[in-house]
Amino acid sequence: MPQAQAQGLPAATTGDITPEPVREGIDLIVNGERFKHTGDPLMPLLWYLRDVLRLTGTKVGDAQGKDGYDLVLVNGKAVPAITWPMAKLVDARVTTVEGLARADGGLHPLQQAFIDEDAIGCGYCTAGWLIAGIDLLTRKPKASDEDIDKLPNRCRCGCQTRVRRAIKRAAGAQA
Ligand code: FES
Structure with missing residues (x-):
């Protein structure tokens, strides 16, 4: 007897579930390092930076990104990270406050x-x-x-x- 049934749980159904397509991932460069995001393409860049890469220097502001707390450079231009989904960042070059100092540690x-x-x-x-x-x-x-x-x-x-x-x-x- 399957384990789920033995425990009184409903049997898992498989026939009517459409699996999500395999995600190839989004390649991007953050502060000079290459990364591949294989999660939800609609994840805002702000969450990717803070929750996935643990780059918490970029702060959380309002949900529309209008107050400037969450600005990062994408291909050299300041954008609010909360409004940018990962899907827009294929091969992008992102710079956060953690990436401003020079390689030798000197400040910008x-x-x-x-x-x-x-x-x-x-x-x-x-x-x-x-x-x-x-x-x-x-x-x-x-x-x-x-x-x-x-x-x-x-x-x-x-x-x-x-x-x-x-x-x-x-x-x-x-x-
Ligand atoms: S909000 Fe405290 S230094 Fe600007």
Whole structure:
């Protein structure tokens, strides 16, 4: 007698179950390392980074990704990781805050500028600001206060003014 029946459980049915197609996986590069995602293609990138790769520097914000906490670079452009399903990331190059430092451990100039300007309070918003700032300075190396204020990011600890100074300081260092 099958074990399930012996235990009084209903027998498993097999005839009417459609198996999921075999997933070939999604290849992507995160912080210079190759990964293959074989789970749900609709999983948001944010969950993949935080729950699968354990890269928790990228923070959780609102569900629409409008507050900048979850920004990461995808192929060099800042995007909210909560709104990007893994299916959109085939062969993509993703950079999170953990991947900003140089290989020798030296900080990215914008990270250093945040330290120099004391632009970090609790730190919850910092990763998002760094990614947004790098994206901005790539597009606009001489970013103005207005450009910085147009970023979606906000700091609940009141560091906004110092963040502005840090981004402009990094712009100056770049120049
Ligand atoms: S440093 Fe705390 S929210 Fe910005």
